[in-house]
Amino acid sequence: MPRTIDTAELIPLIARLCQKACFELGEDVVSALEAALAKEESPYGRDTLKLLIENARYAKAEQIACCHDTGTCVVYLRIGQEVCWSGAPLADAVNEGVRVGYREGYLRKSIVRDPLDRVNTGDNTPCVLHCEIVPGDRVGVTVMPKGGGSENMGCFTTLVPAVGAEGVKDYVLHSLEAAGGKTCPPVIVGVGIGGTMDQCVWLAKKALLRPVGQSHPEPYYAQMERELLERINDLGIGPLGMGGRVTALAVHIETWPCHITALPVAVNLQCHAARHASAEL
Ligand code: SF4
Numbered sequence: 320m321p322r323t324i325d326t327a328e329l330i331p332l333i334a335r336l337c338q339k340a341c342f343e344l345g346e347d348v349v350s351a352l353e354a355a356l357a358k359e360e361s362p363y364g365r366d367t368l369k370l371l372i373e374n375a376r377y378a379k380a381e382q383i384a385c386c387h388d389t390g391t392c393v394v395y396l397r398i399g400q401e402v403c404w405s406g407a408p409l410a411d412a413v414n415e416g417v418r419v420g421y422r423e424g425y426l427r428k429s430i431v432r433d434p435l436d437r438v439n440t441g442d443n444t445p446c447v448l449h450c451e452i453v454p455g456d457r458v459g460v461t462v463m464p465k466g467g468g469s470e471n472m473g474c475f476t477t478l479v480p481a482v483g484a485e486g487v488k489d490y491v492l493h494s495l496e497a498a499g500g501k502t503c504p505p506v507i508v509g510v511g512i513g514g515t516m517d518q519c520v521w522l523a524k525k526a527l528l529r530p531v532g533q534s535h536p537e538p539y540y541a542q543m544e545r546e547l548l549e550r551i552n553d554l555g556i557g558p559l560g561m562g563g564r565v566t567a568l569a570v571h572i573e574t575w576p577c578h579i580t581a582l583p584v585a586v587n588l589q590c591h592a593a594r595h596a597s598a599e600l
Pocket of ligand 1: 386387388389390465466467468469470501502503590591592
């Protein structure tokens with residue numbers, strides 16, 4: 320039996336999620352920052368982590384943005400296959416939710432209408448919308464404001480399969496070295512391995528939605544995540560690039576089957592303002 324949902328129902332929901340995400344860092348993120356403070360040795364690094372934790376608490380208490388860069392708004396819908404939509408086109412309703420959320424939350428508008436003429440759209444739309452069809456009659460909605468500093472340092476390559484796991488790890492480490500402090504560390508490192516170019520990059524971003532530090536379900540990849548985290552933290556970049564032991568809070572790997580000729584790898588970096596909020600319709 321199909322379930323009909325008016326797309327207008329998405330507008331207040333997405334508006335609320337935009338604000339919640341920007342105002343309230345998840346408890347998993349705050350706990351990871353506190354754990355980082357406990358192990359950071361550098362005085363600058365420790366002072367920086369204390370400020371980041373205090374900033375997150377203050378933003379939540381005062382319901383204000385925890386970072387001035389409230390990002391490109393990424394919206395991810397998991398749509399039950401028994402759902403039928405009525406009303407305005409889905410993408411229009413989603414963008415209206417973003418428009419209302421950013422306007423009423425006094426969130427910075429950071430989107431330009433064209434990558435070369437650079438005129439601000441004035442309302443942070445359009446968002447980047449991803450939809451997946453899933454079983455059931457519910458709709459999962461996730462809003463992920465993605466700041467420019469960390470997003471700008473993401474990267475993708477297709478390795479030759481012969482380089483194997485060592486080649487993948489080298490690529491991830493080089494990408495962190497190249498990013499240095501520009502990503503506002505400590506970061507969460509999303510790594511996509513496999514798929515096609517587009518799928519691989521999406522895997523790397525989706526990996527950032529896992530609770531911070533939740534391991535890959537397969538022991539092989541969970542071990543690779545632990546090894547990469549240790550080696551990234553050995554780079555010494557530290558909180559906000561001030562030097563220190565903690566450059567990353569977690570490494571999250573997602574994988575997908577791929578072509579016999581290819582070993583695609585994508586890295587999507589998430590700054591300490593690791594914002595996302597979810598709800599179900
Ligand atoms: S990279 Fe993150 S923490 Fe740094 S300015 Fe952008 S959104 Fe803010």
